[in-house]
Amino acid sequence: MTSRNFLVVLSLVPLLSTFAHQQPFHSEWLDQPDEYEFKWPIHKVAIIGAGVNGLIAYREFTGAGFEQLRVFERDDVPGGNWHYTEQTPLDAPIPNADASVGDFVPSLPPAEASFPYQENYSEWEPRWREHRGPKPVWESLESNAPAPIQQITEIPWPTGTPWHLPHRTLARYLRAFASFHGANSNDANPDIAYNTRVELVEKRYDEAGQEHGWTVTVKRLERTGPYSSTAIWWTEDFDAVVVATGRYNAPNIPQISGLKEWAEKFPGSVIHSRQYRRPEPFANETVLVVGGATSAVEITREINSKALKVYQSVRAPNPYLPYEAARLQLKRLPANVSVVPEIRHFHSSNSSIEFANGTVILGVTRVIFGTGFRYSFPFLPQFNNLSDSSSPHPIVTNGTHLRSLHEDFLYIEEPTIGLLNMNWGMQSFTYAEYLSLALAKVWSRKAVLPGQATLWRKYEQRVAERGGYGRHLHFLGADRTSAMIRFFVGWLNDAAVKFGGRQIDGQSKDLPEISAAWSRARYAEIVVQANASTLGNDERVASFDWIHGEDW
Ligand SMILES: Cc1cc2nc3c(=O)[nH]c(=O)nc-3n(C[C@H](O)[C@H](O)[C@H](O)COP(=O)(O)OP(=O)(O)OC[C@H]3O[C@@H](n4cnc5c(N)ncnc54)[C@H](O)[C@@H]3O)c2cc1C
């Protein structure tokens, strides 16, 4: 059977199923007597972001009986990352801005101002661009996970949907999901505030001086004319906050000697992948693309036919990641691309670039950093800190990873802050469903969280097991994703037996087969060509076993 036929056959198999009747499950710590006691009851919940994770959270929380729900979205439509626009993000700072403001610098009214506070401007486009943060998707981008895997279980793709999903299809799908739950920008739903960016989340104290939830300061930007706008700030109080802002907002441009001078000497020659939209501007240019993962490789594949020459700078693999996770994308590089090591120095004086092995190249006219993103929550300044010993414990440090989180989704020190989609190497559409349900249950007292001592102990154990702090800390991959989903299914189904609620199902049994077929189609031809004489069939498939998510 050809790989094409194989894909078609597999697209007809049943998808992830939603409900099942499973036996209650008891994990090691569920039987422990310690239970976390929330300091205040949770009635009002804020969700920051209306991407797929924020929308799924909205659905779960709507069904969980909270008194008030609010979703704040800085953009004017739902869909998050998948809202493609020609408008591009601003130039990334070189060198990187501090991770605490890597995404944006919070915009707050003067200290003496009272809320609501308003300012009027005689410009629109530059302010809107900064406020909404254009997303890092380019014109030709398609999903790098097959449709049966990249879906919300409630609305499976219709039978026959091609496995490659253009970004516009995904955007429509997410808008449809939002509409289904009355959360689209044209639904006039008072729960949802579009064009509204969260600038600050700070601890709230009641009249008796006791901690009682969070005060959220937001800013809405409204267009008032072709070249005018108004900003309005106000605050709202909540008992718990869901951070669903995604992990691809703050660009990462590594600190490289001579880069700042190069960017200043050749204005416009250095961009981050989030600004890339199409290949034409790179026609007849000599391009250095930095990075060895999806953005870097996919952009190289696209510009390669137009550019004069493309170099790809790839650094040594991270030893704490599975080798395939760090290297798989490189199998998609066109043969005429020259792979070079990590950059040592940009010499703007003679327009040369020197690499870690001493190689020097001349004539590079454009540099594209496909070097990923950093975790950044500018609205949580009190949890941005470089030191573990600081109080409160930090969430964001240098942007490569997050700290102090239970299973990467719940802030241990104040478990009324939940974070969605902070892992990678998993499928963010499907994983969101488990995390959102867990938050909704824990906060509505329909599931029990262990005490903080247990949470810290498990956290430290997990950090040690995953090789310490760094980008690898939040990598799941297939085995860990499956284990985590089993954990959530067990925990939440057990809680449903005790406290009521629906039983949920785990991963589709078809997932490994779908993944293997997709991976063969996407990568194996290249691998098999390269290794035909050395690998048996089983080995070729086995080498893709770690894959489940969008990070192929
Ligand atoms: C170039 C690229 C390609 C990708 N391709 C794939 C793929 O093929 N398959 C796949 O599964 N995944 C892919 N991903 C991962 C992608 O992030 C997820 O698919 C998904 O969009 C994550 O959803 P999310 O809701 O967590 O975050 P997002 O989709 O990023 O949504 C977050 C939302 O929060 C809003 N927001 C941020 N800050 C604030 C604030 N302060 N106040 C209010 N609102 C705020 C943003 O405007 C945004 O709407 C890709 C990512 C990138 C960068």
Ligand SMILES: NC(=O)c1ccc[n+]([C@@H]2O[C@H](COP(=O)([O-])OP(=O)(O)OC[C@H]3O[C@@H](n4cnc5c(N)ncnc54)[C@H](OP(=O)(O)O)[C@@H]3O)[C@@H](O)[C@H]2O)c1
């Ligand atoms: N659907 C699509 O076609 C598509 C396209 C683009 C992106 N995406 C998704 O978007 C997300 C982000 O992907 P991304 O590729 O932008 O970011 P990423 O996955 O974080 O990859 C960043 C890459 O840059 C490398 N890097 C960092 N610093 C470097 C340096 N100094 N020199 C050389 N290399 C350096 C990293 O190497 P290390 O591994 O050593 O850190 C890594 O290879 C992923 O989920 C991805 O799947 C999807």
